[in-house]
Amino acid sequence: MSNAPGSKTELKSRIGNVEMSGAENELVRIRPMTESDLGAVLEVERLAYSFPWSEGIFRDCLRVGYCCWVLEFRDLIDGHGIMAVGGGESHILNLCVRPASQSKGFGGRLLTHLLETAHSHQADTTLLEVRPTNTRAIRLYEGLGFNQVGIRKDYYPDEGGREDALLFAIELSNLSPN
Numbered sequence: 091m092s093n094a095p096g097s098k099t100e101l102k103s104r105i106g107n108v109e110m111s112g113a114e115n116e117l118v119r120i121r122p123m124t125e126s127d128l129g130a131v132l133e134v135e136r137l138a139y140s141f142p143w144s145e146g147i148f149r150d151c152l153r154v155g156y157c158c159w160v161l162e163f164r165d166l167i168d169g170h171g172i173m174a175v176g177g178g179e180s181h182i183l184n185l186c187v188r189p190a191s192q193s194k195g196f197g198g199r200l201l202t203h204l205l206e207t208a209h210s211h212q213a214d215t216t217l218l219e220v221r222p223t224n225t226r227a228i229r230l231y232e233g234l235g236f237n238q239v240g241i242r243k244d245y246y247p248d249e250g251g252r253e254d255a256l257l258f259a260i261e262l263s264n265l266s267p268n
């Protein structure tokens with residue numbers, strides 16, 4: 091199997107920073123989000139973001155059929171990822187991990203899962219926006235092979251104003267088929 095930049099093998103091997111025993115690894119599960127998860131998802135969302143999404147936004151994402159996933163660790167929802175796919179492109183709209191569970195590799199696992207999902211839906215490219223001040227997220231994205239391709243002016247709400255977004259992209263064409 092190819093280990094070229096962006097390949098599936100490489101994506102998996104890049105999640106090597108996970109500080110977990112094999113047994114703990116087996117307690118991590120990524121599964122589709124359902125409406126009954128929304129209470130736990132909103133709890134994580136509100137803990138992790140200064141400007142969290144509303145319940146209505148999550149409901150809309152489920153209703154229109156976006157790819158909505160949760161990450162469970164020991165049967166507790168610890169993260170979520172939401173992505174729109176269509177027309178050969180995919181767009182990650184939300185990637186979020188419970189603050190107490192960050193830096194354990196969960197964000198990398200969710201992101202890798204989203205990229206594999208995008209590839210299985212015949213997307214060639216995945217895009218996402220990130221605040222320039224979100225250095226942890228940017229390290230994660232660059233570590234997995236994303237590159238900055240643009241800036242969206244005044245994209246995010248911020249205390250007393252707006253903040254630009256950095257637009258990142260990754261080509262999925264090197265991923266091996268599922």
Ligand SMILES: CC(C)(COP(=O)(O)OP(=O)(O)OC[C@H]1O[C@@H](n2cnc3c(N)ncnc32)[C@H](O)[C@@H]1OP(=O)(O)O)[C@@H](O)C(=O)NCCC(=O)NCCS
Pocket residue numbers: 104105107138139185186187188191192193194195196197198199219220221224226227229230232233234
């Ligand atoms: C961004 C976020 C999802 C990352 O989740 P996480 O579970 O902490 O992510 P991981 O543990 O997989 O990776 C993050 C860390 O590993 C490092 N890392 C992971 N994979 C890496 C790789 N392949 N190469 C280099 N570094 C890597 C990151 O640099 C980062 O380091 P740090 O935690 O020591 O600063 C999480 O911080 C979060 O939910 N933040 C709040 C919401 C948010 O900002 N979401 C992103 C919106 S664009």
